[in-house]
Amino acid sequence: MSRLNRTDRPYDIVLFGATGFVGTLTAEYLAAHAPEGLRWAIAGRSERKLEQLRERLPGGQAVGVLRADVADPASLRELARHARVVATTVGPYVTYGEELVAACADSGADYLDLSGEPEFVDLVYVRHDARARETGARLLHACGFDSIPHDLGVYFTVQQLPEDVPLTVDGFVRADAAFSGGTFASALNQFARPRRMAAAARDRARHEPRLMGRRVSAPTGAPRFAAEVGAWALPLPTVDPQIVRRSARALERYGPDFRYRHYAAVEHLPVAVGGVAAVGAIAAAAQLTPVRRWLSDRLKPGEGPSAEKRARSWFSVRFVGEGGGRQVFTEVAGGDPGYDETAKMFAESALSLAFDDLPPTAGQVTTAVAMGDALTDRLRTAGITFRIAARR
Numbered sequence: 441m442s443r444l445n446r447t448d449r450p451y452d453i454v455l456f457g458a459t460g461f462v463g464t465l466t467a468e469y470l471a472a473h474a475p476e477g478l479r480w481a482i483a484g485r486s487e488r489k490l491e492q493l494r495e496r497l498p499g500g501q502a503v504g505v506l507r508a509d510v511a512d513p514a515s516l517r518e519l520a521r522h523a524r525v526v527a528t529t530v531g532p533y534v535t536y537g538e539e540l541v542a543a544c545a546d547s548g549a550d551y552l553d554l555s556g557e558p559e560f561v562d563l564v565y566v567r568h569d570a571r572a573r574e575t576g577a578r579l580l581h582a583c584g585f586d587s588i589p590h591d592l593g594v595y596f597t598v599q600q601l602p603e604d605v606p607l608t609v610d611g612f613v614r615a616d617a618a619f620s621g622g623t624f625a626s627a628l629n630q631f632a633r634p635r636r637m638a639a640a641a642r643d644r645a646r647h648e649p650r651l652m653g654r655r656v657s658a659p660t661g662a663p664r665f666a667a668e669v670g671a672w673a674l675p676l677p678t679v680d681p682q683i684v685r686r687s688a689r690a691l692e693r694y695g696p697d698f699r700y701r702h703y704a705a706v707e708h709l710p711v712a713v714g715g716v717a718a719v720g721a722i723a724a725a726a727q728l729t730p731v732r733r734w735l736s737d738r739l740k741p742g743e744g745p746s747a748e749k750r751a752r753s754w755f756s757v758r759f760v761g762e763g764g765g766r767q768v769f770t771e772v773a774g775g776d777p778g779y780d781e782t783a784k785m786f787a788e789s790a791l792s793l794a795f796d797d798l799p800p801t802a803g804q805v806t807t808a809v810a811m812g813d814a815l816t817d818r819l820r821t822a823g824i825t826f827r828i829a830a831r832r
Contacts, residue, residue, distance in 0.1 A: 449549075450522050451481045451504060452794045456540065457529035458482035459489040461744040462554065462584075465783035466529065471497040473787070473822075475795065483519055485509045510536045513543070520547040527583075527790045528553050534560040534633075541568050541579060548575035550793045554786060556586035556679045559633060562640035565804045566647050573803040578810055583789040584782035587683040588807055589757045589824075590702065592816050593772040594684045595808040596826050598694050602764030606697035609761045610661070611684075612669045612705035613676060617753035617777050618745050651689055654696050658685040661701040668760050668769075673703035687808035695763065705758070750776040758829070769829040781824065788818045 455470065457463040459482075467482055474480065481504030482490050490507070494500040506522065508515040510530060520526055520543035530536050533555040544551035545568040555561060561581045572579050582588070594609050601607055658681035666673040681702040688694040744750075753776035761768045774781045789807060792798070796814040807815055820826055 449524050451479050451524070453478070453480040453525045453527060453790045454483050454504075454506060454519060454523035455480065455527050455529075455790075456483040456508060456519065459484050459486065459493055460529055462779060462783055462786075463529040464493060465779055466527070466787050467493060467497060467503075469783050469787040470790075471499060471503070473791075474499070475791070478791075478794075480504070481506050481522070483508045510539060513539045516540045517543045517547070520544045520549045523549050525550045525552070525790050525793045527786060529786075531555060531557070532560075533557050533581075534563070538563065538567070542571075545572040545575060545577050545579065548577050550578045550580075552580040552583045552786070552789055552793065554584040554586070554782065555581045558679050558682055559637040559640045561679065561682070561804075562637075562644040565644050566640075569803040576802045578793065578801055579804045580789065580793075580807060580810060581804075582679055582683050583786050583807060585755065585777040585785070586678060587680040588785045588789070588815075588819070589755070589772040589774070589777075590680040591683050591687055591806055591808045592812075592819070593757050593759050593770065593826070594700060595687060595691075595812060596772070596816060597759040597761040597768060597770045598698075600768040600770065600828060600831070601761050601766055603693065603695070605695055605764035607695040607761065607763035608699045608701075609684075609759055610666070610668075610673075610701045610703065611680075612666065612671065612673060612703050612758045612760075613755070614671075614705050614757075615753075615755040615777055617755065618749065618779075654689075654692070654698075656685055656688040656694065656698045658682065658700045658702070661703060666703070666705065669705055669758055671705035671707050673705060676702050676704050678702065683806050687806045690806070690809045744779050750780050753777065753780075755781070767832040769831075771827050771829050772825065773827075774824040784822055784824070785819065788822055789815060792818055 455463060455467055458467045470480060482493060483506040484490055487505060487507045490505045494503050494505060497503060506519055508519040516539050526544050526549050528540055533553055534557050537553065537560060541551055541564050564579060590611055593611065597609050598607060660675045663674050681700055684700045688698045755777040756771060756773040759770045792811045792815045798811055798814060801810050816826055
């Protein structure tokens with residue numbers, strides 16, 4: 441199905457899960473930054489809540505309302521047939537996400553989400569990538585703080601290094617912010633499913649074509665003091681390195697032999713040790729269903745901090761890239777990562793898929809592969825920093 445054949449669909453973008461916390465922020469961002477002529481709609485289970493949200497949005501009278509429910513596959517198929525791009529905030533995605541992916545893959549609608557769940561991403565590849573390639577649908581995951589700053593940050597860093605030589609990039613994440621309830625729920629869910637996550641990864645490896653003539657890796661680095669950023673570097677067990685690795689597999693600009701490592705940067709050793717212990721304790725507790733439910737109740741999906749607290753939050757991801765005798769230091773930075781900047785990244789990703797002149801891709805793709813320079817330029821214009829800190 442040609443993308444040109446989708447222009448007669450009623451909406452350029454449909455935002456599913458619009459009345460949740462991040463969904464509402466995304467809807468507000470779209471309303472404030474919608475290009476002239478944007479045809480978009482908000483979707484979810486409660487038509488009453490959707491109508492209330494529409495009334496609060498600037499220019500809301502032009503925003504459509506669609507009722508759809510993850511428990512009603514027919515409603516999801518109808519939603520996908522109405523949209524060129526479907527953006528969903530409804531997670532945990534491994535529990536609630538697959539029917540909508542299937543609907544988009546079948547109808548040829550582009551799909552994007554905020555999933556940081558490796559199991560879900562791998563399942564989608566195995567079950568829906570081939571169908572999406574047939575219909576021309578682009579399936580994109582991790583279109584928020586997981587994993588846009590890291591994926592596009594590495595893409596930006598690689599562009600500053602020589603071509604056709606082995607390259608290495610290390611990413612170091614700093615942030616002062618609260619996690620979203622959805623992110624916390626997804627993390628607990630993944631901690632509780634290690635065997636299923638490993639099985640999904642093995643199944644994906646069996647289906648993925650082998651990379652010929654090039655090497656790409658994203659090994660888990662060891663904890664160390666990283667003099668290059670003046671902090672303790674702790675390996676981060678997130679989806680981000682996997683996303684970066686898939687971008688590197690798809691794009692020859694990453695060179696014949698590419699390696700990426702992903703760290704949290706912590707200035708003080710006691711804080712680093714405490715962080716490792718806390719993650720280990722949460723991972724262990726997540727194996728027990730009653731404890732996992734109790735933890736989930738502490739920060740529920742759809743809840744979030746005040747605007748004042750978000751205004752004080754920030755993130756910085758610094759990259760050290762090397763290759764061909766050159767070294768470059770870059771940075772991607774912005775405000776509140778878990779909510780405001782995630783909503784911004786998510787909305788700009790949807791707008792990029794809907795309107796930018798992009799490379800011809802289909803199936804499960806990453807933000808760097810599908811949108812690359814176009815999305816980087818959008819985010820810079822929107823206030824997220826991409827900069828070269830130093831060259832050697």
